[in-house]
Amino acid sequence: MSPVASTFSLKPIGVLVSGLLLAACASQGTGPTAMAPAVAPEIPPTVKPQEIAGRWGLAAFHKPDDRPRTEAAARNGCKQPYVIGLGSNGGVIMHMPDTAQPQELRVKGAPGNKTFIGPAGEPGGIQDREITSFDGRVMTVRFIDPEVSGRYGTQVYVRCAPRA
Numbered sequence: 001m002s003p004v005a006s007t008f009s010l011k012p013i014g015v016l017v018s019g020l021l022l023a024a025c026a027s028q029g030t031g032p033t034a035m036a037p038a039v040a041p042e043i044p045p046t047v048k049p050q051e052i053a054g055r056w057g058l059a060a061f062h063k064p065d066d067r068p069r070t071e072a073a074a075r076n077g078c079k080q081p082y083v084i085g086l087g088s089n090g091g092v093i094m095h096m097p098d099t100a101q102p103q104e105l106r107v108k109g110a111p112g113n114k115t116f117i118g119p120a121g122e123p124g125g126i127q128d129r130e131i132t133s134f135d136g137r138v139m140t141v142r143f144i145d146p147e148v149s150g151r152y153g154t155q156v157y158v159r160c161a162p163r164a
Contacts, residue, residue, distance in 0.1 A: 043109035
């Protein structure tokens with residue numbers, strides 16, 4: 001067999017092997033066709049962790065008509081305040097539903113000027129709670145998970161006066 005004949009007979013095999021190698025690289029995410037997924041820019045929260053850290057009276061309601069009474073009850077809760085601390089990673093220290101130990105949670109911004117508090121992940125996840133109103137003195141929060149929200153209702157936090 002002449003060298004020219006052997007070159008022609010190997011070309012289809014070389015093309016086939018090259019194609020298989022490229023397909024294998026692409027399926028592993030390392031080939032020239034692999035693209036990194038687009039990451040949306042993080043939206044800053046409308047309420048900063050430093051703004052919600054502190055001592056709060058806490059109460060909850062299920063019917064919106066009960067909000068004024070619940071705010072008054074939360075003010076009385078300052079005798080035994082709920083403390084929201086600042087975490088070492090830029091979040092806040094709060095309790096997750098049905099847990100005894102507080103943990104650091106992220107304060108996450110979302111489209112529509114929404115702010116969520118919850119574990120790392122996309123804002124508005126099932127374990128998050130949404131800050132539905134905040135004026136610096138009173139904050140209302142509702143859980144995203146319908147089952148948890150049904151048990152805990154809308155939480156009202158009223159900032160406690162500084163200790164004398």
